[in-house]
Amino acid sequence: MNLAAVVIVALAAVLIGAFGLRLSRTTSDFYVASRTVTPLWNASAIGGEYLSGASFLGIAGLILTHGADMLWLPVGWTGGYLVLLVLVSAPLRRSGAYTLPDFAESRLESMAVRRTASVLVVLIGWLYLMPQFQSAGLVLQTITNAPVWVGGLVVALVVAVNVLSGGMRSITFVQAFQYWLKLTALAVPVLFLLLAWRQDGAPELHDPAWTQPLTGDGEYGLYSTYSLILATFLGTMGLPHVLVRFYTNPDGRAARRTTLVVLSLLGAFYLMPGIYGWLGRLYAPGLEPPDTVVLTLPSLMVGGTAGDLLTALVTGGAFAAFLSTSSGLTVSVAGVIAQDLLKGGVRAFRVATLLAVAVPLGLALQARALSIADVVGLAFAVAASSFCPLLVLGIWWRRLTSAGALAGLFVGGGLACAAVLAQITGGPYGGLVGALVSQPAAWTVPIAFLVMVVVSLLTPGRIPKGVARTMVRLHTPENLALDRGDWRPRD
Template identity: 65%
Template sequence: MNSTYGVIAVALVSLATLGIGAFGLRLSRTTSDFYVASRSVSPVWNSSAIGGEYLSAASFLGVAGLVLANGADMLWYPIGWTTGYLLLLVFVAAPLRRSGAYTIPDFAQVRLQSIGVRRVASVLVVAVGWLYLMPQFQGAGLTLRTVTGAPTWVGTAVVAVIVVINVVSGGMRSITFVQAFQYWLKLTALLIPVFFLVHAWTDDGRPSPVAPEAWFQPFGEANGPGLYLTYSVMAATFLGTMGLPHVVVRFYTNPDGHAARRTTLIVLALLGTFYLLPTIYGVLGRVYASDLLDSGRTDTVVLELPSRMLGGNTGELLAALLTAGAFAAFLSTSSGLTMSIAGVVGQGLNRGLGAWPGLGWARGLSTITALRLGAVGGVVVPLILALSAERIAVANSVTFAFALAASTFCPLLVLGIWWRGLTARGAIAGLVGGGLCAGIAPIMTIVWGPEGWLGVLMSQPAAWSVPVGFGLMVGVSLLTRSDIPPNVARTMVRLHTPERLEVDRRG
């Protein structure tokens, strides 16, 4: 690919991101602006912003790479990532908005009246955010290296710096505008080249991918680990969506619960449209880029197809457009993740950490200053990990974050919203137990690389770590019924009463 086109594409996306973020800065004045955009984001704007932050490197590059490498089984990733919003619509969206919280730890404290639950939830928000941020940073480095030949660290650092600037300058208000723009940029970046590539494919006389028969069949090992892996991916993606902090925080920006539901319906349509496209790139990759399997560069198939299939200026320009879309994916998702981490860390500086020895200075910080410090500090660890750790497939690494969210925050939200019997000790047990199970598994997979069934269980832990999280929360709560908050009935009414009924009752 012509590196000049690639550099121009990255530069334009970066400048547009900073420019739109600066526009949001002009509208950000209050704490509510910075944390939840004053709860005034319409469903159309919010759904576009959710699509922007949710469609990450794993969606833009990783799905096509997985389809190229493994075939039809990998379609469970985009199916699960989309279906997760249906579950979020049914179980979580409206009650969560009615809670009046800014973050998941806020919700935990409102529901369970416990500082301990809040602290555990805060640690997990940061852990999920770091686990999700690392592949975004790595993917940015890979993309810039592929299209320009620049060192990997350059793309990683560029994304980290731009994201911090946007979050620090305008908070949620700024990144809402940025992410909405970036969803439509990503969709356009994938859609336009597809017409050219499919036309070239049909004219080329190669109508069928070159692949073993198993590549076309789901459940390749119907009675073996293949079936377990499929169900585990489904559990992680179906349930993990409702527990991702950067996804959940966007529903706090809706005006009310009805708007939150409408937002979720529009998101389903936006994601369903988008996920049709990476699959096409994966199939075309089997025809024109199967050599990427041997080199371990399957994640670059989306970026390389235009140059391989079309060549000339047309191929170079389309590759540059895809580069722009990929870079937008890294920026938008990283912005949402950084915002979710910054909100939790910022509140921690104000409320909890300021009471620790040596950290008394934190109590004197304004809420907005604390959030800005949280944004800067929140990207340091994943940035270091991205620069130092060995790269793994982006879709696989993101699934670890989904498994952690599904094993911790999914039980907390579902049980907290729908079961009045949840107690603080039960919630802590589930968060810690589910979190340890889902957190240790990827570490063992990356560091140790166990083989056999143990390796299978560790590589995709959601099928057993999610039941552990739910089981511990229910079991310990039943043993500690005396801890049920005395105002739980009032809280449950607040979560489940539509705002219009509240207005009618007060009127």
């Protein structure tokens, strides 16, 4: 049943993607679906790609292991969209860019800033893709005893086929379907698990250290908790696969409406991983690896044919999570590679797609396996330390200079990337160093903002010449036009 669920989800993704191919003909179709995606479709697609394996499996595993502190992950990942709604979504759509490096170049009129942003987009995308492939291998190994590399290869192949077939337009249909599949795959088993818990006498969990939030896990747990909150709240706006979806809306108003719907969809989904983690603490304490708790509980608590069916449903949802997030990341990374490293166009986009998938797949097969939510949290820290300052200051502060933006990207993004590299290759570390490396956002984000502001103030001659017109474009509603310097309603 589990293997059949994986096959059905993969085939559904390919068939829906093939439908998108019929509608994809132009470069704009491949990059931003010709900017015609409605708020509900776009919100469903955002939910599909944003709710990765870290959301579907990782949160429950971390809550099982570390307790209530890890509830800040879904709170932060949802709250990040509120920050995105207030500060970024509408101006970013009005910028008219295809990718985040496009925005950086148009705002700061600097190819150096664009190239630096391009490198960071690719690094963040690959860092986010790597645990998706690793976790897919873990899931397939759990249900079929297949070698761990098989699951990652399956996800990579399906994603490559979908993206190659129809680009953003194709992926939009696939990801919208996969959001509702993932929601169903968690919600239906939760009802049966709660009924089984009730029939078992509704046992309570007596562990104050596990149930009390903000007590921290370890010597510097309080620092780690607040650093995690900062990374998730500010990192969302810097994720390239999230930002590129706002370029597909018709206008800034639709971008804001999309964000509001996304908040509702994410809130509904994130009610459930915590229940799995709590039930896992009651019925499967010490489970290894903890990321498999969502897959283990149905057969453990329900059992029989019903338990097998629920496990198959959860397995299909998990693979939908890997496929949808990997698809969005591949589109965003391939778009940057095609425009900045190749010559652009549909053919270049397809070549870039293969590069975008092959590199993280190779890293996933070679790198040390970490908790999927931990690795994704590190990707959020890098995004919060680089693109968050660039977007906030670039949209709202006209005195930002190309030199200041470049310095902030290098310092903030560089420090965060160094911490990630140290954690993946040499970690885990103990004491204060371990806390600073495993959760770097609390010190890298302020440094990035400070460097951008200070260097910009020291280099006033590097303010872009067209900054006034750019700022007007970012903040002018679409139903107004600038004509000879005066505001005038558009006919």
